[in-house]
Amino acid sequence: MGTPDFAAVSLEALVAAGHEVCGVLTQPDKPRNRNKVTYSAVKEAALAHSIPVYQPITAKDEATQKLVEDLAPELTVVVAYGQILPQKLLDVPKYGSINVHASLLPKYRGAAPIQWAVLDGEAETGVSIMYMTKRLDAGDVISTAKTAIGAEETAPELWDRLAKLGGELLVGTIPHLADGTAARTPQDESAFTYAPMLTKAMSPVDWSCPASAIHCQIRGLQPWPCAIAEIDGRSCKLFRSVIGGETAAAPGTILRADKRGIEIACGDGRSLRILELQGEGGKRMNAASYLNGHPIQL
Numbered sequence: 001m002g003t004p005d006f007a008a009v010s011l012e013a014l015v016a017a018g019h020e021v022c023g024v025l026t027q028p029d030k031p032r033n034r035n036k037v038t039y040s041a042v043k044e045a046a047l048a049h050s051i052p053v054y055q056p057i058t059a060k061d062e063a064t065q066k067l068v069e070d071l072a073p074e075l076t077v078v079v080a081y082g083q084i085l086p087q088k089l090l091d092v093p094k095y096g097s098i099n100v101h102a103s104l105l106p107k108y109r110g111a112a113p114i115q116w117a118v119l120d121g122e123a124e125t126g127v128s129i130m131y132m133t134k135r136l137d138a139g140d141v142i143s144t145a146k147t148a149i150g151a152e153e154t155a156p157e158l159w160d161r162l163a164k165l166g167g168e169l170l171v172g173t174i175p176h177l178a179d180g181t182a183a184r185t186p187q188d189e190s191a192f193t194y195a196p197m198l199t200k201a202m203s204p205v206d207w208s209c210p211a212s213a214i215h216c217q218i219r220g221l222q223p224w225p226c227a228i229a230e231i232d233g234r235s236c237k238l239f240r241s242v243i244g245g246e247t248a249a250a251p252g253t254i255l256r257a258d259k260r261g262i263e264i265a266c267g268d269g270r271s272l273r274i275l276e277l278q279g280e281g282g283k284r285m286n287a288a289s290y291l292n293g294h295p296i297q298l
Contacts, residue, residue, distance in 0.1 A: 001025040001059075005041035006163045007079035010100055012045055013167030014077065019174070021051050023071045025064075027082050028055045059083045068092050075177065077170065078132060090132050095177045097132040100166045102159075104128060104144055106192035109137035114162060115155045116195040119220035121212060124148055125158070127166040129173050131184065138192075140184045142177070145169045152242065154219045198225060205229035207252035208267035211243045215272060231262060232296045237278040240286075244271035257296040259288040 002011065003026050014021055024046040029037040039047075046053045056064045059081075068076070069092055076097040078085065090097040103113035105128040110116075117125040126146040130139040145165050149158060176182040203225045205214055218227040218238045226237040232254065242261075249255060249265035256263045261273040278284040279294060 001081040002042045002079040003027045003040045003082045004080050008041040008045040009163035010079045010167045010170050013171050015049050017171045022073055023052045025054050059085050087134050099130050099132050101128045102162045106187040108195040110195035111197045113195040114159050115220045118155045119216050121216045127169050140186050142182050143173045154222050156222050200225045203228040210268035211266035211270035211272040215241050235280045240276035242273050244273045247271045261287040
């Protein structure tokens with residue numbers, strides 16, 4: 001059960017490992033225009049391997065319950081499915097239902113664990129596989145895999161790495177479920193944090209904040225809603241940055257604008273150098289190319 005490309009990587013890993021996938025549940029197709037619809041990444045992957053695909057509007061009705069009972073899976077794997085699953089559905093498989101979650105639980109339960117790990121400036125994150133329960137991402141943990149977050153790494157880059165890590169961990173975990181040696185570690189409820197969905201309200205850059213915080217904002221809000229700032233009177237989406245040196249200039253002051261980037265003073269006495277950006281109505285480009293069409297007079 002899954003929907004985005006993150007989940008498709010786990011499906012591909014299961015197939016490559018030789019597991020028989022009796023069926024795939026994914027979200028309903030989305031209309032793109034009058035004549036076409038958009039398939040989920042998981043549906044695309046399933047069809048490529050001739051795996052039956054089912055797209056119930058809700059997983060809570062009797063029809064979906066009967067569907068899963070008729071498929072009679074030994075194990076249900078859920079990865080970013082996008083629906084709340086009732087307990088009776090989770091209880092159908094002999095070996096239960098497990099979830100691949102992109103954080104080191106109990107940290108970052110919720111919809112956007114990868115982005116929030118970057119937004120918060122975490123040095124490390126990972127993937128957890130847990131037994132599913134009624135409560136969101138609160139089940140007992142079976143296995144985890146850790147990875148460092150690069151100082152310049154963006155959320156989409158980390159997304160791709162964790163998707164692969166999740167597929168590998170999943171394939172390595174299943175044999176332990178089958179032979180009864182899988183761990184079952186309750187989560188520490190006193191240590192949990194929540195990773196809610198992102199909103200456009202998070203986009204505006206406040207140059208009075210520390211350079212490191214704005215750097216994390218730029219990296220973490222990709223691919224949506226993106227960090228947005230007004231630079232020399234123009235609204236721009238920001239995609240790449242590096243933390244610069246010390247400065248006594250007022251926050252928001254443009255210190256330099258050349259082929260090395262657009263350097264702006266921040267609230268902690270440090271500067272931030274913008275390396276990639278996109279002007280309103282324009283294309284994403286490096287700072288040098290942007291300045292060719294939008295020169296900044298200091």
